[in-house]
Amino acid sequence: MSSPEYWTQPRAGEPDAPHPGVPAATAARPTAEQVIAGLRETDAGGADLVQLLTPEGERVHHPDFDIDISPEELRGLYRDMVLVRRADREANALQRQGQLGIWVPLLGQEAAQIGAGRAMRPTDMAFPSYREHGVAWCRGIDPAQILSIFRGTDHGGWNPLEKRFHLYTIVIGNQCLNATGYAMGQKFDGVVGDSEGEATMVFFGDGATSQGDVHEAMVWSAVYDAPVVFFCQNNQWAISEPLERQTRVPLYQRASGYGFKGIRVDGNDVLASLAVSRWALEECRSGNGPVLIEAFTYRMDAHTTSDDPTRYRLADELEMWKLKDPIERVKVYLVHQQWADAEFFEAVQAEADELAAQLRETCVNMPDPAPAQMFEHVYSEQTAQLDKQRADYLSYLDGFATTAGGER
């Protein structure tokens, strides 16, 4: 909403109309309907929603955030989105077949994540929440390592400092402070200040914005000018709690209260997500951060495979968002521009199916970890106490092996 007048303008005749002399901004209250309408407004978006590719696949131009995109680059973004969606759907199926304990679906958020992920440079650092399979893909994380978390064989096997992608963080909002501290370190190290600089990008959802840690991270990052891009994927739902349970202002507008820039981007538009993320990272790199991006998107599937969205949201809503699909609009645009032909789309689909098949095979063949692994790496140096517990437990297990006369 380009002109959020209802935040600031008193409305005569309402029971809580402001008393003369009372600043309107604190006294005027929008009705619940106005709040919801404001939060959910996306069509054309007014000037506030950055969009470069419409749901119909038409390229539109933005005065501040336009980008030049080569056919090859756009085909690459399309491929990324198709592959991560395919991996996501395969993981969802694996969970339904009992191969994963739980899965956190990405469906619908491909454009936000691929746009942001591809905007980062190798030296930038990313701090994910737990749905960032698309960002992980962009950082070169093997999707099988993501599955190992949900299969229960590991907590994430990659080296976060080598991949420049932190471990998945399950506790809502914790990673925002960790990212801010990391970004403070980048500043202390003197790697911020020009376009060669480093930046940090942290991912969280609309529900996380209610957490104290996210607030504290924004305070901290503002106070210390930390080069951190807060990338909020507003997918409209925090499990069953809708956006209006988290806020009464559009989330990107909160940035102004902290004294830094906030912007809302069409999170189903990979071009806009890429352009806005590049801009925000550049702001941070050059020392003008932090920045808050609200990627306005929609979770098309459940929060996790353990919940049932039909209990809390309307089918109409889902149908409306299907029309905004992030992959279809790129496909339409590629076809209209004659930047891709049927052969390309078939090849990408074949690659996606191959990825899914590999992922399935790796997943079902993942060995269970040996019991001794449980005791490793609790501390840098193993304690005598853990040594003893490990020895005692392994010896206990050995007793079973002996009596059973078989392998454990």
Add this chain to the structure above:
Amino acid sequence: MAAPTMDRDTETTVPKTQKVTIGKALNLGLRAAMEADPKVLVMGEDVGKLGGVFRVTDGLQKDFGEQRVIDTPLAESGIIGTAIGLALRGYRPVCEIQFDGFIFPGFDQIVSQLAKLHYRSRGQLKIPVVVRVPFGGGIGAVEHHSESPESYFAHTAGLKVVACSNPVDAYWMIQQAIRCDDPVLFFEPKQRYHEKAELDTTVTPGPLFASRVLRKGSSVTVAAYGPTVKTCLDAAAAAAEEGLELEVIDLRALSPLDLGPVFESVRRTGRLVLVSEAPPEASITSEITTRVQEECFYSLEAPILRVTGFDTPYPASKLEDDFLPDLDRVLHAVERSLGW
């Protein structure tokens, strides 16, 4: 109070000694650590210009600058959470939590992230963060300023927990904690900040995660940590006048516990009294009780007894003399142990 004897380096030249308080010793220790390693940062509320509410960080910002001694916004989760990020970037942050009862807003970051990142990354991430916590009562403060939350952290795998009780330990232990690659919860006995002892900065300190026998004795073993160590030493001095020889052990390391000297002592004396200000239920003292009976069952001549705070919230300060273990309650427990 007599400082514990340190193993002296035989090659030592002229000892550089001075009489200092625990607060000053911590200050000197922090200074030494910051001089030794430019990656060491001090961060917390009021640690800069004010030098901390207990002045433990006095003068550090003046000498090391605002980037290494960071006055933070007032939010404990923010202090711990950003310290974790700084550690990921290669720094070694030393966080100050102003008072024990204020650590709980930071509890989530401590137990959910700080404690677990090394494990979750299978050893690929090191998070060398020290969290300094002035703890315990006896200063006549309002509520939330006199608590003993150490058991929460000892209960959490991945954290190391220590408590100093005297200036010599304070000086060395803070430096050792900062050098440790694991996160360390560092508890400081706030009612003892002004206790003085002779500090020789040229000796070689013993290991950090080790308990230490401060006074030899054969009648009853008495083990304590932090503020109650002095109480026990005073009790031992009083008992000696009546011909009783108490063996006093300063536990120092609360996680991992170093109970070797306690087992050895109990095997000789057959008796153990544990002294702590913390409420007894599900605490450090209950853990020690279990492990001593597992290891020394046939040596025990009496049940293990505890002198502690009570299972109440910390009371209003006019009642804290009743809440806190004192010399008489320790001697009473010793008497009960001997009378079994």
